[in-house]
Amino acid sequence: MRYSPRVDRIAGEGAAAWRIHMEAVDARQRGEDIIVMSIGDPDFATPPAIVETAVQALQAGDTHYTGIAGRQELRAAIAREVEACGGPAVTAENVIVLAGAQNALFSASLCLFSPGDEVIVLDPMYVTYEATVQVSGAKLVSVPALPDSGFRPDLDAIEEAVTERSRAIMFANPCNPSGVVLTREELEGIAEIARRHDLWVISDEVYGSLTFEQDHIMIAGLPEMAERTVTAASLSKSQAMTGWRTGWMVGPKELIAHAEHLSLCMLYGLPGFIQQAALTALGNARGEMDRMRDIYLSRRNRVIEGLEGAGKLSVVPSESGMFLLVDVRETGMTSLDFAWALYREEGVSLLDAAAFGSSTAGYVRLSYTLGDEALDEGCRRICRFVSRL
Numbered sequence: 211m212r213y214s215p216r217v218d219r220i221a222g223e224g225a226a227a228w229r230i231h232m233e234a235v236d237a238r239q240r241g242e243d244i245i246v247m248s249i250g251d252p253d254f255a256t257p258p259a260i261v262e263t264a265v266q267a268l269q270a271g272d273t274h275y276t277g278i279a280g281r282q283e284l285r286a287a288i289a290r291e292v293e294a295c296g297g298p299a300v301t302a303e304n305v306i307v308l309a310g311a312q313n314a315l316f317s318a319s320l321c322l323f324s325p326g327d328e329v330i331v332l333d334p335m336y337v338t339y340e341a342t343v344q345v346s347g348a349k350l351v352s353v354p355a356l357p358d359s360g361f362r363p364d365l366d367a368i369e370e371a372v373t374e375r376s377r378a379i380m381f382a383n384p385c386n387p388s389g390v391v392l393t394r395e396e397l398e399g400i401a402e403i404a405r406r407h408d409l410w411v412i413s414d415e416v417y418g419s420l421t422f423e424q425d426h427i428m429i430a431g432l433p434e435m436a437e438r439t440v441t442a443a444s445l446s447k448s449q450a451m452t453g454w455r456t457g458w459m460v461g462p463k464e465l466i467a468h469a470e471h472l473s474l475c476m477l478y479g480l481p482g483f484i485q486q487a488a489l490t491a492l493g494n495a496r497g498e499m500d501r502m503r504d505i506y507l508s509r510r511n512r513v514i515e516g517l518e519g520a521g522k523l524s525v526v527p528s529e530s531g532m533f534l535l536v537d538v539r540e541t542g543m544t545s546l547d548f549a550w551a552l553y554r555e556e557g558v559s560l561l562d563a564a565a566f567g568s569s570t571a572g573y574v575r576l577s578y579t580l581g582d583e584a585l586d587e588g589c590r591r592i593c594r595f596v597s598r599l
C-alpha cells in the first residue's frame with residue numbers, strides 16, 4: 211500500500227535519538243540497576259489538589275464532549291496567566307486549549323506554513339521541531355547558536371538566514387536542551403528581525419515558570435509582537451503534569467479561530483475533568499510551581515558539584531528547567547559513543563545532544579529529574595567511567 215510522503219517528513223533523526231532512553235527504561239523495568247537521566251519527565255507527583263479536582267469532576271459526571279477551544283473559564287484563566295507573566299493584554303478569544311504544547315506547536319505549523327515556506331529554528335532545538343515544521347511541507351532552516359557563547363542565539367546569523375521564503379522564527383525560551391533563558395536584549399533583537407521581515411514568531415514556553423536566576427520574558431509582550439507571535443505552553447513541566455496532556459496556544463484571534471477548526475477535526479477538545487484540574491493548577495495550586503523550581507535549582511547545583519571530579523567533562527550550567535549539557539569532546543569520543551559506552555558500562559542513560567542540532571554535537575544532555583540519592587550515584591558512575599578513559 212502507498213503512504214503519503216508526509217510519513218517520511220515526520221520520521222527523522224529525532225525519533226532515533228530516543229533509542230538509548232527506551233533501552234534504559236526497558237532494562238530498569240526488568241529490574242536492572244539503571245539510572246535514567248535521559249528524560250524530561252518530572253519525578254514529582256502531580257500536586258494532590260489538582261488530582262482531587264479531576265477525581266471529583268469525574269465522579270460528578272464530567273465525562274462528555276466539551277467545547278472545542280476549551281472552557282471559557284479556563285481560557286480566561288490562561289489569558290490572565292499570560293498577562294501576569296508580562297505577556298500582552300489578551301482575552302479568552304486569544305487562547306485555545308490543546309493536548310500539550312506539542313499539540314499547539316503542531317497546530318501552529320499546520321495553520322501557518324505551506325510547502326515552499328522556510329521556518330528559521332534556533333539550534334539547539336527540541337527534538338520534535340524538525341517533524342513539527344516539516345509536516346506542513348515547510349523547510350526547517352536551522353541557525354546554530356555558538357557553543358562558545360554558552361549557546362546564546364546569534365542575531366546576525368538569524369538575520370542572514372532570512373530569505374523571501376521565510377515565514378517564521380521558532381525557538382523554545384527557556385531552551386531544551388541548553389536551559390538558556392533569553393534576555394530582553396536577545397528577544398528585542400529577534401522581535402526586530404521578525405517585524406522588519408514580517409515574520410511570525412513561534413515561542414515555546416513550556417519551561418517559562420522554571421527559570422532560576424532571571425525572569426522569563428514573553429516575546430509576545432514586546433511592542434507590536436502580540437499580532438505576530440504564537441506562544442505555546444502547558445502544565446506538563448510546571449506542575450508535573452506531562453501525562454495529562456494539557457497545554458495551550460495563545461495568539462491573534464484569527465489564528466485561534468483557524469486552530470479551532472483544526473482541533474475540531476483532530477482532537478475535538480480536551481476532557482472536561484482535565485480542564486477542571488487545569489483550573490486548579492492555575493489557581494490555588496500555583497505555589498507548587500515555585501516549590502518544584504527551587505528543587506530543580508538545588509539539583510542542578512548538586513550535579514555541577516557531583517561532576518567536578520570528572521576531569522574531561524565540562525558542565526554548562528543551565529539557567530532553567532531540568533536539564534544541563536555536558537561537553538564530552540575532551541574524552542575524544544563522539545557524544546553518541548560516549549552515551550552508549552556510559553550506558554553499557556555503568557548503567558546510566560544520557561541523551562546524545564547532537565540530536566538537538568549541530569551546535570550541541572559533542573555534548574550530552576543530562577536530566578536531573580531524580581532524587582538526590584540517585585543523582586549522586588549517577589554522578590559517581592559518570593566520574594568513574596570518565597576516570598577509566
Ligand SMILES: Cc1ncc(COP(=O)(O)O)c(C=O)c1O
Nearest residue numbers: 310311312336382386444446457
Ligand atoms: C521544549 C519543549 N517543548 C515542548 C515539549 C512538549 O511539551 P508538552 O508535554 O506540553 O506537549 C517539551 C517536552 O519535553 C519540550 O521540552
